[in-house]
Amino acid sequence: MSMIRVMLVDDHAAMRDGIRAFLSEHPSIQIVGEAENGHQTLKRVTDLIPDILIMDIGMPELNGIEATRQLRKLDPKIKVIALTQHADAPSIKAMFDAGAKGYVQKTASLRDVQSAILTVHAGQTFLTPWVTQMLAQGDTTSEQLTDETSAPAPQILTSRERHILQLLAEGLANKQIATVLSMSIKTVETHRTHLMNKLGIHNVASLTRYAIRHGITEL
Structure with missing residues (x-):
């Protein structure tokens, strides 16, 4: 029987250690590597070639939702399972929309987690009972959230705009964002203006609350 190659992505080393120790005892699961954020993940998957990627959502620099979306474009054969403290309907729906x-x-x-790996590797979708319940309530929850904030869902933004939104919410200035993303400050300012106009939010404090509410970052 061929081994299921698994990569762990979480910004907390203790969490990765615990998951690795437990999963390594299964005869069909092999932990082939780890990463602590979305950027590291995208850089390492080409060499590690995992079958399954266990992905946290709330990570600095590039969150799990955006990393999953980019990973699906990079190598659609890799299957992503979210393992996260975010148990709200908008985060769940966003993760599945990204390709989890x-x-x-x-x-x-x-x-x-072990059952999820075996189930997803077999070509099926895995949801815990709690997640199933949240998805069943998801449409109502999402509508209430949108009405409350008067701002559209993050899907209206491009991948680059969502990434810049996360970095803004994490307190980075335009110059720092330009360095992280290897682009000019003017380009960052243009993306920032576009995302603010799309969301109808024009100050960083409100952007930060929006990003936290939608699981784009956690502070």
Whole structure:
């Protein structure tokens, strides 16, 4: 039987250590590598070639939703399972829209993570009962959230705009963002203006609250 190659992505080393220790005991699962944020993930998957990627959502620099979206373009054969503390309907829907095949909240047992790997590797989707319940309530929750903020969902933004939104919410200035993304300050300013106009939000404090509410960052 061929081994299922798994990569762990989480910004907390202790979390990765615990997951690796548990999963390594399964005879069909091989942990081939780790990363602590979305940027590292996209750089390492080409060499590691995992079958399954266990992805946190709330990570600095590039969150799990954006990393999943970019990963699906880079190598659609890799299947992503979200393992996160975000258990709200907007985050769940955003992760599946990005291309995830499974979703497990961090309050679930590690046996659920193991089951998710085996299920997704077999070509099926895996949801814990709690996630299923949240998705069933998702349409109403999303509508209420949009009405409350008077701002559209993050899907209206381009991938680059969502990334800049995350960095702005994490407190980076335009010059710092330009360095992180290897672009000019003027280009950053243009993207920033576009995303603010699309969302109808024109100050960083409100952008930060929006980003936290939609699982783009966690502060």
